Amino acid sequence: MLKYEEIAQKIEQTIVDKKLEQGKKLPVLEHLMTEFQASKSTVMKAVSLLEKKGLIYQVRGSGIFVRKQKREGYIRFTNQGFSGELRRFNITAKVLELDIRKPTEEVAENLNIDLTDDVYYVKRVRYISGQTLCLEESYYNKSIVTYLNHEIVQGSIFDYISEGLGQKIGFSDMYMHINKLKREEAELLELNEGDPKLFVETIFYLNNAQPFDYSKVTYNFEQSQFFFQSTGYSL
């Protein structure tokens, strides 16, 4: 673990431990430098990381302060999309389908592969505290995600990819629509046809920009409470 990550983590921990409220001031930079035996740049980098995460804000000439969200019960949208955050909640998954198949044109296009290549197809319904949260269809490039089984698919596929397969996950593109539920979707989500839906397509890329996962997720509108934090107004 890098030094600035470690410092960031420790600062975060003290915010949590001491239950610091919105607006509380953190120690000044110089203090943090001696406390963590690090240079100014390193501490700044740690602090900027926390700012990016929305945990603190810095005011030039004044200090570093704690930032806290007010409302509870919202799923936070992070750098990893919604899925990263879902660990905090009690999420379970029911696997409906899992097989190896040839991609459709749409899938091949998004995964940047050939129609003759193989993909893993996974269809799941995910539940949050007993209620349906979303319906998810994912396509994994089999030449990257070489093996999947029911057990893996029941849990966090991403943990498996990064830890089990040693692949480095890079970034992702998300496309979001609002629309009405079709009959089949409504049944699986235990809602009515024509109800609102949040539809999100995501393409996940490795470190080296190779797409490995294309997924289409339909969210239950009743559970769809999301929270975003923006940092820094530029331009």
Added chain:
Amino acid sequence: MLKYEEIAQKIEQTIVDKKLEQGKKLPVLEHLMTEFQASKSTVMKAVSLLEKKGLIYQVRGSGIFVRKQKREGYIRFTNQGFSGELRRFNITAKVLELDIRKPTEEVAENLNIDLTDDVYYVKRVRYISGQTLCLEESYYNKSIVTYLNHEIVQGSIFDYISEGLGQKIGFSDMYMHINKLKREEAELLELNEGDPKLFVETIFYLNNAQPFDYSKVTYNFEQSQFFFQSTGYSL
């Protein structure tokens, strides 16, 4: 303008000018350092800024590459929420109401003010290439946003706040729901009652964490195509 911002802007410009495609490699760091007469850290900072914006990605030991989104016609979700990006599109606004009033409890809570303080209330419908995009109700803390009129409200209120009033905009919290349109909303958006809606509440803060704008926006689901880019998978 800061040196690293300037460098970032120039690099961005060359990507646009030379129409560089996804995966194209940029000059190596050393080259950029001499080209822009800057230290490694400064160039790195510029490059990281562009990475955060989703324009490039860096692969350790390999190089810096151009990142491009595939699909057209989506509204990009940026650090400033959707509104920042809307300038790229042809957006107009029709002002329905504009007055000074006392806040409701909900508004007072979100703006962190007293029930006896004054707020500016603005209600607008915004159009994108002739079609309704969203219905927007905003409450501005009058002790910060001291003056508004019809002309200002027709354009970009944020430009006015930062340039006209000299206030420094800091960060924001966004809360998002999916739901069904009520009758009045449907009429204003030229849709049908019960149609899906994307409902977004945003609290905008100044630099010093004082909230100055609480706004509630209902998006037309037919126009609601949003695009997000995530960078870096951590944890």
Added chain:
DNA sequence: GAGTGGTCTAGACCACTTA
């Protein structure tokens, strides 16, 4: 004007990719 955050530099050293 004192205090505090933020930029910038030059250079040492490390980590990963490519071949």
Added chain:
DNA sequence: AAGTGGTCTAGACCACTCC
């Protein structure tokens, strides 16, 4: 092994806030 990105340091200097 060579090339390239990334971390870290020490210190100079600048910009903003608060008293």
